[in-house]
Amino acid sequence: MTTAQTSQLTPAALPPSVFTLPQTAQLEALYTIIRDKTTSRGDFLFYSDRIIRLLVEEGLNHLPVVPKTIETPTGSVYEGVGFEGKICGVSILRAGEAMEAGLREVCRSVRIGKILIQRDEETAQPKLFYCKFPEDIAQRYVLLLDPMLATGGSAIKAVEILKEQGVPEERIIFINLIAAPEGLRRFCSKFPALRVVITGWIDKGLNEKAFIIPGLGDFGERRYCE
Numbered sequence: 001m002t003t004a005q006t007s008q009l010t011p012a013a014l015p016p017s018v019f020t021l022p023q024t025a026q027l028e029a030l031y032t033i034i035r036d037k038t039t040s041r042g043d044f045l046f047y048s049d050r051i052i053r054l055l056v057e058e059g060l061n062h063l064p065v066v067p068k069t070i071e072t073p074t075g076s077v078y079e080g081v082g083f084e085g086k087i088c089g090v091s092i093l094r095a096g097e098a099m100e101a102g103l104r105e106v107c108r109s110v111r112i113g114k115i116l117i118q119r120d121e122e123t124a125q126p127k128l129f130y131c132k133f134p135e136d137i138a139q140r141y142v143l144l145l146d147p148m149l150a151t152g153g154s155a156i157k158a159v160e161i162l163k164e165q166g167v168p169e170e171r172i173i174f175i176n177l178i179a180a181p182e183g184l185r186r187f188c189s190k191f192p193a194l195r196v197v198i199t200g201w202i203d204k205g206l207n208e209k210a211f212i213i214p215g216l217g218d219f220g221e222r223r224y225c226e
């Protein structure tokens, strides 16, 4: 059993594009449930969904707004704001698919693309196996969804593919539940102009099998398998 806890990365030491959720006792309690190996699949689904919802809301906080004036039912004029551009989600399969429902709950009828990246057995590099995007993705802000940022390999490949589709780094918001510091640094140094990385928790590091420590194990297995 390891006693490793969370990262020594202080907020000041984080790359400037990285934002974490407020590290409250409430959030830590949610993470304690999903990290616990004895947690049932039902509870894992319920509590990881709660965190995903918080992450999506935080991601939306980083979208630009424009002034918008409306009239309220009292006849008053209200000078508010409205979202500036169109968005879409892109999930990195398969684990990222688990975050789609959380995005749909918040953004009704949002368009969602998918990317399947796997390790190429010959080169040991991440390789694109499948992708499907909204046809106008280059005009949208993209919320890129993947729950675990470990080495950063898949996320880097996914952003390269999005850039090939014409999506500028400045329009990409990468959302994940747990990040390893080494993956986070690698990802952020590769894409300095990327809009933001929203992560729920930054853990201590990676083990020899590239699992996040303390982490929660294999997110896909815990989410989809009994």
Ligand code: URA
Binding pocket: 095, 148, 149, 150, 210, 211, 212, 213, 215, 216, 217, 218, 219, 220
């Ligand atoms: N993917 C997972 O599901 N878990 C990890 O710890 C790392 C990558």
